[in-house]
Amino acid sequence: MESMTEPALGTIDDRRPRRAPRTLLVNQAAELLGVSRRTVYNRIRDGRLRTIRTRGGSQRVLLESVEALLREMMRKRRARATARGAGV
Secondary structure (H helix, E strand, O other): OOOOOOOOOOOOOOOOOOOOOOEEOHHHHHHHHOOOHHHHHHHHHHOOOOEEEOOOOOEEEEHHHHHHHHHHHHHHHHHHHHHHHOOO
8 A cells, every 4th residue: 555645855746737837939928018029038038037948949938927027017107107197
């Protein structure tokens, strides 16, 4: 009979399904963000967007990093609108 203890550190627990991170093509990320492909690559280089490499070597942008950048962009827009409304 197998033990029902947790797996040792550093081992893979086969009972838990692996979930691949949701990713986008660079073109798709650019479209969602309303910027050019070049800007997406600049954001990747700056560390504002995170990517993974596929087995074939292409670069995919993590959806969660696109969502985080969109939230940041929206906060900045709201702050500018508020500052303009306050006459600053």
